Amino acid sequence: MFQSSTRSRCFTLLVLFFALFASAILGEDGLVTNGDFETPPATGFPKDEALVEGATEIPGWKTNGTVELVSSGQKQGAMILIVPRGAHAVRLGNDAEISQELTVEKGSIYSVTFSAARTCAQLESLNVSVPPASQTIDLQTLYNVQGWDPYAWAFEAAEDKVRLVFTNPGMEDDPTCGPIIDDIAIKKLFTPDRPKDNAVINGDYEEGPWMFANVSLGVLLPTKLDEETSSLPGWIVESNRAVRYIDSYHYSVPQGKRAIELLSGKEGIISQMVETTPNKPYTMSFALGHAEDKCKQPLAIMAFAGDQAQNIHYTPDSNSTFQLANLNFTAKAERTRIAFYSVYYNTRTDDMSSLCGPVVDDVRVWFSGARRLGLGGLGLGLGLGLGLWVFAVALF
Numbered sequence: 001m002f003q004s005s006t007r008s009r010c011f012t013l014l015v016l017f018f019a020l021f022a023s024a025i026l027g028e029d030g031l032v033t034n035g036d037f038e039t040p041p042a043t044g045f046p047k048d049e050a051l052v053e054g055a056t057e058i059p060g061w062k063t064n065g066t067v068e069l070v071s072s073g074q075k076q077g078a079m080i081l082i083v084p085r086g087a088h089a090v091r092l093g094n095d096a097e098i099s100q101e102l103t104v105e106k107g108s109i110y111s112v113t114f115s116a117a118r119t120c121a122q123l124e125s126l127n128v129s130v131p132p133a134s135q136t137i138d139l140q141t142l143y144n145v146q147g148w149d150p151y152a153w154a155f156e157a158a159e160d161k162v163r164l165v166f167t168n169p170g171m172e173d174d175p176t177c178g179p180i181i182d183d184i185a186i187k188k189l190f191t192p193d194r195p196k197d198n199a200v201i202n203g204d205y206e207e208g209p210w211m212f213a214n215v216s217l218g219v220l221l222p223t224k225l226d227e228e229t230s231s232l233p234g235w236i237v238e239s240n241r242a243v244r245y246i247d248s249y250h251y252s253v254p255q256g257k258r259a260i261e262l263l264s265g266k267e268g269i270i271s272q273m274v275e276t277t278p279n280k281p282y283t284m285s286f287a288l289g290h291a292e293d294k295c296k297q298p299l300a301i302m303a304f305a306g307d308q309a310q311n312i313h314y315t316p317d318s319n320s321t322f323q324l325a326n327l328n329f330t331a332k333a334e335r336t337r338i339a340f341y342s343v344y345y346n347t348r349t350d351d352m353s354s355l356c357g358p359v360v361d362d363v364r365v366w367f368s369g370a371r372r373l374g375l376g377g378l379g380l381g382l383g384l385g386l387g388l389w390v391f392a393v394a395l396f
C-alpha cells in the first residue's frame with residue numbers, strides 16, 4: 001500500500017519533471033518561465049508596501065531599471081495596485097525593462113499574450129518587442145472596470161532563440177508610476193488553409209492568440225497592420241483602438257470556440273484582403289451576435305466588402321444570440337477589402353463603463369455568379385431537347 005503510493009507519487013513527480021523539461025526545451029504553448037511572477041525570488045517576495053528596487057532577482061527574467069515585484073493588496077498612497085491574477089505581478093518604472101530568452105522555431109509566427117494594467121499615469125504604454133520587431137501598446141483606454149486586460153502581440157521568429165522584452169517607454173514625474181504586467185504566455189500560430197468555397201482566411205476566428213482557460217476578459221488585439229504577423233491569422237486590426245478576441249467558455253459565440261467582439265464604434269476596425277476575380281459577383285455572409293456579456297443594446301455593425309457597405313442591426317430570432325447576415329458585391333480587383341466595425345459605442349449595463357459590442361463570426365466570401373443558374377438553364381435545355389427528341393422518335 002505505502003510502497004505503491006510512494007511509487008505512484010514518484011511517477012507523478014517524474015511526469016511533472018518531464019512535462020516541465022519538455023516545455024522548457026521545446027517551447028510549448030502557455031505561460032513562459034515564471035510568466036505569472038509567482039515563483040519566489042531567492043530572497044523571498046518583498047514585504048508588502050515596501051518599495052524594493054532592482055535588488056530583487058525575479059526568477060526567469062532579466063531586468064534593467066526600476067522593476068518592482070508587487071503583491072496583491074499592496075498600496076501606493078491611497079491607490080491599491082492592481083495584480084491581474086494570482087498574488088504577484090511586476091511593475092516597470094520609467095525606462096525599466098524585463099526580458100526573457102525563448103526557444104522558438106525560426107520562421108514561425110508566435111503570439112504573446114500578457115495582462116497589463118496602468119497605475120498612476122494617464123498616458124502609460126508598454127513597448128513589447130522581440131528585436132527587431134516591436135510595438136508600443138497604449139494602455140490609456142480602460143476597456144473594462146477591472147482595470148486590467150489581457151493583450152496579444154505577434155512576431156515572426158528570426159532565430160531559434162529570441163529575447164522577449166517589455167519596456168516602459170514612459171518618462172513620468174514619479175518614476176515608480178508605470179504599467180503592471182502579469183501572465184505572460186506564448187503560442188505558436190498557424191495560418192489555416194483557405195477553404196475551397198470561401199475566400200476568407202480564418203473567417204471563423206478559431207486560430208488566434210493564447211487564452212487562459214479561467215480568464216473571462218477575452219484578449220484585446222491592438223492595432224496590427226501587418227497581416228503576416230497578426231495574432232489573428234489573416235486579419236488586421238487597422239484602427240487605433242483594440243478589438244476583443246472572445247471564447248465560448250465566457251461569452252456567447254455564434255460558431256466554434258472563438259469570435260471577435262467589436263468595441264468603441266468606428267475606433268475598432270477589423271479587416272482582411274481577400275482574393276477575388278475582377279468584375280465577378282460575390283456574396284459575403286457572416287454571423288452577427290451578442291456576446292451575452294450584459295452589453296447594452298442596440299447593437300449594430302457596419303460591414304464592408306469592396307465598394308459596398310451595409311449597416312446591419314442585431315435583431316435575432318427569439319432565443320438565438322446571433323443571426324446570419326449577407327452583403328452582395330462585385331469585385332473590382334484581385335484583392336478586395338472586407339471590414340467590420342461597430343456602429344455604436346456600447347458599454348455593459350451592469351457597470352456602465354466596460355466596453356463591449358457586436359460579435360462577428362463565421363465570415364465567408366464566395367463567388368455568387370450566374371454559374372448555378374447557367375447550369376440549371378443548361379440542364380433545362382438538355383432536358384427539353386432530349387424530351388423533344390424522344391417525342392419526335394415516338395411520333396415516327
Ligand SMILES: *[C@@H]1O[C@H](CO)[C@@H](O)[C@H](O)[C@H]1NC(C)=O
Nearest residue numbers: 062063064065094095096097
Ligand atoms: C540598462 O538600461 C540602460 C538605459 O536604458 C542602458 O544604458 C544599459 O545598457 C542597460 N543595461 C543592460 C544590462 O541592458
Ligand SMILES: *[C@@H]1O[C@H](CO)[C@@H](O)[C@H](O)[C@H]1NC(C)=O
Nearest residue numbers: 127129134135136165167169
Ligand atoms: C521598443 O523597444 C525596442 C527594444 O527593446 C526598441 O528597439 C524599439 O525602438 C522600441 N520601440 C518604440 C516604439 O519605442
Ligand SMILES: *[C@@H]1O[C@H](CO)[C@@H](O)[C@H](O)[C@H]1NC(C)=O
Nearest residue numbers: 036084085086212213214215
Ligand atoms: C487559473 O488557472 C491557473 C492554471 O490552471 C491556476 O494556477 C490559477 O490559480 C487559476 N486562477 C484562478 C483565479 O482560478
Ligand SMILES: *[C@@H]1O[C@H](CO)[C@@H](O)[C@H](O)[C@H]1NC(C)=O
Nearest residue numbers: 315316317318319320321322
Ligand atoms: C425559448 O426558450 C424557452 C426557454 O428555454 C423555451 O421555453 C421556448 O420554447 C423557446 N422558444 C423558441 C421559439 O425556441
Ligand SMILES: *[C@@H]1O[C@H](CO)[C@@H](O)[C@H](O)[C@H]1NC(C)=O
Nearest residue numbers: 283310325326327328329368
Ligand atoms: C444577395 O443575393 C442573394 C441571392 O442572389 C439574396 O438572396 C440576398 O438577399 C442578397 N443579399 C442582400 C443583402 O441583398
